Amino acid sequence: MASLIDPYSRTIDYLRLAVTDRCNLRCRYCMPEDGLKLLRHEEILSYEEIMRFLKVCVQAGISKVRLTGGEPLVRKDLDYLIGEMAKLQPSLDISLTTNGLLLPHQAEQLAAAGLKRVNVSIDALDPETYRHITRVGNLFHALAGVEAAFEAGLEPVKINVVVLKHLNEELEGFVELARRLPVHIRFIEYMSPCGVFDESFYVSAEDIKQGLAEFGRLEAAEPPLGAGPARYFRLQGAKGLIGFISPISSHFCPNCNRLRLTADGKMKTCLFSSDEDDIRGLLRSGSEDGRVLEAIRASLDRKPRDHGAGSSPGRTMSQIGG
Numbered sequence: 001m002a003s004l005i006d007p008y009s010r011t012i013d014y015l016r017l018a019v020t021d022r023c024n025l026r027c028r029y030c031m032p033e034d035g036l037k038l039l040r041h042e043e044i045l046s047y048e049e050i051m052r053f054l055k056v057c058v059q060a061g062i063s064k065v066r067l068t069g070g071e072p073l074v075r076k077d078l079d080y081l082i083g084e085m086a087k088l089q090p091s092l093d094i095s096l097t098t099n100g101l102l103l104p105h106q107a108e109q110l111a112a113a114g115l116k117r118v119n120v121s122i123d124a125l126d127p128e129t130y131r132h133i134t135r136v137g138n139l140f141h142a143l144a145g146v147e148a149a150f151e152a153g154l155e156p157v158k159i160n161v162v163v164l165k166h167l168n169e170e171l172e173g174f175v176e177l178a179r180r181l182p183v184h185i186r187f188i189e190y191m192s193p194c195g196v197f198d199e200s201f202y203v204s205a206e207d208i209k210q211g212l213a214e215f216g217r218l219e220a221a222e223p224p225l226g227a228g229p230a231r232y233f234r235l236q237g238a239k240g241l242i243g244f245i246s247p248i249s250s251h252f253c254p255n256c257n258r259l260r261l262t263a264d265g266k267m268k269t270c271l272f273s274s275d276e277d278d279i280r281g282l283l284r285s286g287s288e289d290g291r292v293l294e295a296i297r298a299s300l301d302r303k304p305r306d307h308g309a310g311s312s313p314g315r316t317m318s319q320i321g322g
Contacts, residue, residue, distance in 0.1 A: 016065075023099075050081065269304075
């Protein structure tokens with residue numbers, strides 16, 4: 001199998017694939033209360049176009065694909081896409097990042113189609129705080145999504161927690177969740193969606209680690225499947241692990257193995273760069289697979305070593321796919 005290598009000898013084997021820019025939440029650190037201008041239907045890649053691009057990627061060495069949004073579960077017939085992906089390459093590691101609200105009705109069919117594992121974003125365990133952060137969300141629906149993921153046999157199940165100022169008051173709740181369920185809690189430092197950093201949101205992962213000390217000793221642990229840049233620890237008495245992702249205080253760019261495709265078919269090699277390549281245009285112009293592969297390699301030739309200071313993607317996280 002061929003490999004995708006960037007100028008810094010990093011092997012690129014992980015594709016983050018946004019299937020929609022729509023979301024059923026309005027998280028304060030992600031998008032305005034009134035939402036964003038949504039893409040028109042014809043601007044979004046069709047499932048056939050996604051599969052065409054993915055076929056080229058898999059042949060070039062991509063072995064892991066994470067479906068993102070927006071909220072990916074708002075796109076109709078996502079299980080069909082997952083099924084086509086699984087048929088393309090049975091060993092393909094297919095995962096999903098979701099807010100969990102729609103998982104109770106979809107987890108079983110997604111798992112049957114070939115979804116391997118899921119990350120559920122839950123930034124607070126106090127119902128009022130959760131609703132304040134998401135503006136419209138119901139915590140109990142999100143937690144029901146976690147339970148549905150377990151019942152469907154998805155493994156591992158991880159919870160993504162964006163570290164915000166309120167979190168110190170809720171650490172005990174997340175610890176108890178990891179003690180009750182074999183779920184891996186991942187504390188993720190807040191990143192600016194558009195390159196303008198709001199210090200009022202930011203708390204370092206190290207601060208959270210120190211706050212967790214009162215609940216027991218954290219011991220370094222082997223990461224679960226699909227760990228990515230997270231560093232994991234075991235907390236005494238917990239069924240799940242505690243992870244930290246620190247893109248601000250300790251960025252992991254030197255080990256970046258990611259390629260991104262936005263819902264409107266723009267390829268990005270760095271989350272914090274405005275550099276994009278128009279894959280949708282290539283696909284719709286009738287370009288052969290070889291030309292698509294050339295575009296991927298040309299894009300990777302420009303992949304930066306790190307995101308650098310003052311970098312801006314020119315889009316919000318929900319428009320990029322995170």
